[in-house]
Amino acid sequence: MNKQGSLICLNCEADNQLNAHTCCQCGQSLAASRTYYYLDLTDADIINGRYDHARSNMTRADVEMLALSSEQRKRYLLTARAFWLQSQIYYYKGYIDEAHAELLLALQNLEDQAGGERLLANVLNSLGNVEFYHANPEAAAIYYQHSSEVALQVGEHSAAAKAMGNLGLILSDTGRMDEALTWYRRSLEQAEQSGESLRLAEAYRLIAGFYAHEGPYNLAIDYTNKSLALRGQIADQASACRITSEAGEVYLNYRDLEQAETCLKEAQEIAHRTGYKLMQVTNLTVLAELMRLKGSSEAWFDYANRAFNQVGSVLSARSGAALQLVMYYISEQNWIYVRKYMQMLEEAVSDSSAYTERINLHRAQALLHSAMEQWDEAERRFTTAIDLIRSSHDSYRLADLQEDYAAMLLQHAAAEPDPTIYDRARATLEEIAITFRNLEMPLRLASVEARLAQMAASPQPQAMT
Numbered sequence: 168m169n170k171q172g173s174l175i176c177l178n179c180e181a182d183n184q185l186n187a188h189t190c191c192q193c194g195q196s197l198a199a200s201r202t203y204y205y206l207d208l209t210d211a212d213i214i215n216g217r218y219d220h221a222r223s224n225m226t227r228a229d230v231e232m233l234a235l236s237s238e239q240r241k242r243y244l245l246t247a248r249a250f251w252l253q254s255q256i257y258y259y260k261g262y263i264d265e266a267h268a269e270l271l272l273a274l275q276n277l278e279d280q281a282g283g284e285r286l287l288a289n290v291l292n293s294l295g296n297v298e299f300y301h302a303n304p305e306a307a308a309i310y311y312q313h314s315s316e317v318a319l320q321v322g323e324h325s326a327a328a329k330a331m332g333n334l335g336l337i338l339s340d341t342g343r344m345d346e347a348l349t350w351y352r353r354s355l356e357q358a359e360q361s362g363e364s365l366r367l368a369e370a371y372r373l374i375a376g377f378y379a380h381e382g383p384y385n386l387a388i389d390y391t392n393k394s395l396a397l398r399g400q401i402a403d404q405a406s407a408c409r410i411t412s413e414a415g416e417v418y419l420n421y422r423d424l425e426q427a428e429t430c431l432k433e434a435q436e437i438a439h440r441t442g443y444k445l446m447q448v449t450n451l452t453v454l455a456e457l458m459r460l461k462g463s464s465e466a467w468f469d470y471a472n473r474a475f476n477q478v479g480s481v482l483s484a485r486s487g488a489a490l491q492l493v494m495y496y497i498s499e500q501n502w503i504y505v506r507k508y509m510q511m512l513e514e515a516v517s518d519s520s521a522y523t524e525r526i527n528l529h530r531a532q533a534l535l536h537s538a539m540e541q542w543d544e545a546e547r548r549f550t551t552a553i554d555l556i557r558s559s560h561d562s563y564r565l566a567d568l569q570e571d572y573a574a575m576l577l578q579h580a581a582a583e584p585d586p587t588i589y590d591r592a593r594a595t596l597e598e599i600a601i602t603f604r605n606l607e608m609p610l611r612l613a614s615v616e617a618r619l620a621q622m623a624a625s626p627q628p629q630a631m632t
Contacts, residue, residue, distance in 0.1 A: 216404030216441030247276035261444030328357035342559025382606035
């Protein structure tokens with residue numbers, strides 16, 4: 168609306184100096200133009216991750232709006248946009264309930280409002296994000312679907328790409344991988360039509376995540392690198408953080424730990440600098456897993472503990488951080504704290520929770536029962552999680568969990584020598600090897616094959632008589 172360095176009068180379109188309060192040509196108040204100006208500054212601050220500075224400019228916009236009538240504020244979408252921008256500040260700072268309240272007010276102010284379709288699509292998409300973080304995937308999917316429809320009706324390719332990609336994420340997180348890929352491809356089509364580097368990078372990120380779970384893994388690496396290559400063209404710090412963090416996770420699963428650590432620490436620097444709390448929690452959880460794999464016990468606990476302490480009310484982030492702490496305290500044989508975090512995990516996850524959250528819960532329970540040598544219960548928990556993953560056709564996650572399952576079977580066979588249990592462990596490892604071979608993950612495959620070779624060279628345990 169305003170040119171850089173000037174205010175445009177909404178009555179006669181004359182240029183005015185930034186410090187003007189009345190139009191130099193028609194004499195009308197510039198309160199609406201000044202409101203636009205401060206809202207534009209707020210938007211720019213949010214994009215650049217300056218959330219505290221965005222609050223200051225939002226306050227200035229609110230002061231200017233006091234001089235406007237309700238009809239003026241609604242006609243120029245000022246009230247709706249102000250609520251929307253305030254919701255974004257709250258959201259990135261981790262105040263999800265406050266963001267939700269602002270979004271509902273924005274939605275209310277956009278009802279039957281001509282010209283507000285793009286803003287409406289963004290508000291609906293953000294409402295989907297809130298529902299996702301409150302572990303309500305069905306409600307989130309409805310908002311994303313509606314957002315994409317509104318955006319397509321007015322040719323807003325960027326907003327459509329964003330909503331379609333998020334809908335794909337919901338489908339992936341509920342185990343519907345094939346449907347997820349369909350929406351990721353639709354998102355990429357819309358991103359290409361938008362011509363925006365940001366939307367292209369986000370679409371590449373999502374497709375990389377799909378191939379990281381379904382293979383071939385070289386496509387996950389290729390799309391990850393495509394996404395990373397566009398970071399220099401992206402001003403939006405929240406997106407840059409997500410792209411970098413998820414690249415780290417792709418490399419972590421591939422077991423390129425050095426590249427994973429580089430990406431994850433870079434993402435953490437962005438999240439910390441901007442105060443993007445939701446990504447801080449997610450990224451810290453992945454860093455905890457990295458340190459677990461590296462055998463750095465102190466760093467593992469530090470990252471997991473920091474992640475859990477920053478979770479707050481974000482249910483979708485709680486299970487990952489709690490799982491890491493359960494695994495850490497099992498390794499330390501600190502059963503009091505194991506049960507403490509297990510109880511928190513059980514309270515956070517229910518049968519209606521997202522697919523990933525339920526898997527985290529079953530995995531934590533299975534690992535605890537394994538550590539306590541409660542083999543039947545461990546078997547039940549592993550089987551529940553494995554069946555859940557099989558129903559979604561998530562190849563990587565299945566193989567990853569089966570590695571823990573095979574380890575439990577070998578522990579069981581060692582504690583209670585029984586060749587049938589040993590054979591099940593070997594059969595599980597052979598299945599994992601096939602999966603990693605199909606996924607084209609040579610480092611993971613080599614690790615499993617080494618364990619199979621070790622089993623072949625060792626005497627098989629005999630049943631007790």
